[in-house]
Amino acid sequence: MAAIPTETVLSTHHYTPDLFAFKTTRPSSFRFRSGEFAMLGLMADGKPLLRAYSIASPNWADELEFYSIKVPNGPLTSRLQHIKPGDEILLKPKATGTLVHDALLPGRNLWLVSSGTGIAPFTSIARDPETYERFERVILVQTCRQMAELQYGIDIVDQIRRDEMLSEIVGDRLAHVATVTREEPGPNTLEGRCTDLIRSGELFEATKTTPWSPEYDRVMICGSTAMLNDTRTLCEEAGLEEGSNSQPGRYVVEKAFVG
Ligand code: A2P
Numbered sequence: 001m002a003a004i005p006t007e008t009v010l011s012t013h014h015y016t017p018d019l020f021a022f023k024t025t026r027p028s029s030f031r032f033r034s035g036e037f038a039m040l041g042l043m044a045d046g047k048p049l050l051r052a053y054s055i056a057s058p059n060w061a062d063e064l065e066f067y068s069i070k071v072p073n074g075p076l077t078s079r080l081q082h083i084k085p086g087d088e089i090l091l092k093p094k095a096t097g098t099l100v101h102d103a104l105l106p107g108r109n110l111w112l113v114s115s116g117t118g119i120a121p122f123t124s125i126a127r128d129p130e131t132y133e134r135f136e137r138v139i140l141v142q143t144c145r146q147m148a149e150l151q152y153g154i155d156i157v158d159q160i161r162r163d164e165m166l167s168e169i170v171g172d173r174l175a176h177v178a179t180v181t182r183e184e185p186g187p188n189t190l191e192g193r194c195t196d197l198i199r200s201g202e203l204f205e206a207t208k209t210t211p212w213s214p215e216y217d218r219v220m221i222c223g224s225t226a227m228l229n230d231t232r233t234l235c236e237e238a239g240l241e242e243g244s245n246s247q248p249g250r251y252v253v254e255k256a257f258v259g
Contacts, residue, residue, distance in 0.1 A: 004048050006088040010063055016148045019117070020081060021056070021067045024089060032095035033102065034059045034128035035121040035220070037257065039092040040066065042079050048090055051076050052257040054120035054222070055095060056156075058127035064091070067120040067152055069258055077258055097121070099220045101134055103243045103252045107218035109209060110135040113194055113231055115143045115223030118256035122222065123156040129169045135218070139175045139207050143194040143227075145182040150189065153178060175207045195230045212238035219251035228253050 007024040014020040032038065032055055041050035057065035070081040083089065099121045104110075110131065112122035119142045125131050126140050142153045157176045160166050179190040179197060190197060190206060197203040204211055212219065212235070219240060221231045232242070235251040243249025 004050070004090045004092055007064065007091045009083050009085055009087045009089060011085055012083060014081075015151050016146075018070050019068070019149060019152065020070065021065060021152055022083060023057075023063045023065045024091065026062060026064045027091075027093050030064075030091075030093040030095075032059055033097075033100045034124040034131070035099035035101075036095035036097040036124075037121070037254075038095045041076055041090045042083075043090065044075065044079060049076050049079075050090060050092070054097070054099075054124070054254075054257065056120040056123045058124050060128070065123075067117055067123070069117050071258065074258070097254060098244055098252045099125070099222060099254050100245065100252075101125075101130060103245050103248050104218045104220075105243065105248050105250060107135065107250070108216040109137045109139065109218065111139050111141065111212070111217060111219040113141045113219060113221050113223075114256070115194065115227045116149070116256060117258070118142075118222035118224075118227070119153045120222075120256070121254065122220065123153065125220070126156065126174060127160060127166060129166070132169050132173060135173075137173050137175070137209070138170075139177065139209070141177045141179070141194050141203065143179045143181060143192075143223075145180065147180055147183055147186050147189065150178040150180065177203060177206060193227075195227070195234060198231075198234050212240060214239045214241075214250055217250070221251065221253045222256050225255060228255060
């Protein structure tokens with residue numbers, strides 16, 4: 001079996017005791033579509049230990065970025081949380097996934113609906129200029145238990161707004177809706193699960209949009225199994241049908257991997 005290639009860790013950022021982001025070098029030959037995932041890991045007890053990770057950086061970036069939970073006693077994340085700049089990680093330079101432009105039919109509004117670390121593929125898509133060529137409006141939604149868990153998404157949206165090239169392309173067409181379920185919401189944050197806010201209409205009110213319609217709205221979903229199921233039901237009730245790489249549709253789904 002050929003050895004799995006390694007990449008060098010460039011930086012790490014710990015957001016909470018359970019969440020961290022890290023950047024690595026990117027092999028020049030590694031191509032991916034924004035929103036895809038790859039297999040990443042470490043050598044453990046002489047064997048490669050790999051898990052699927054969404055690539056959080058956009059496809060034009062020189063570096064790769066990932067956002068990870070630290071699973072208590074998790075075989076990989078209990079080790080991976082200790083990586084530091086200069087360390088090597090394993091990365092299979094092959095990406096795949098369904099949270100990609102190609103799996104959606106053209107539309108007006110792109111909804112990126114996530115819970116927890118499910119935001120990772122969407123921070124890739126929200127930083128891809130092609131997203132704004134295809135859609136008039138992009139609405140990034142993330143539900144977490146606590147305020148501190150929303151910081152990664154807040155930082156990425158700030159970064160987009162401060163980036164000279166991206167801010168010009170994005171303008172005021174990106175909305176970010178952060179919601180918390182187990183703490184008082186802070187400024188610019190809503191209270192409650194994204195699914196409940198969709199059902200009540202609060203999410204549409206907050207973003208000055210209208211409830212999902214098959215004509216205008218396209219939805220990407222990434223989160224826990226329960227969150228996927230509930231959001232999928234909302235899509236189906238709105239008359240949207242699921243798409244795939246081989247048959248584009250009006251919504252697509254992927255489980256947030258690690259954890
Ligand atoms: P809640 O606090 O009400 O369970 P988890 O870490 O369990 O995956 O949860 C991450 C976030 O996703 C939490 O805010 C949680 O809300 C929310 N969540 C859990 N299940 C669902 C669901 N079925 N639909 C929407 N959001 C959910």
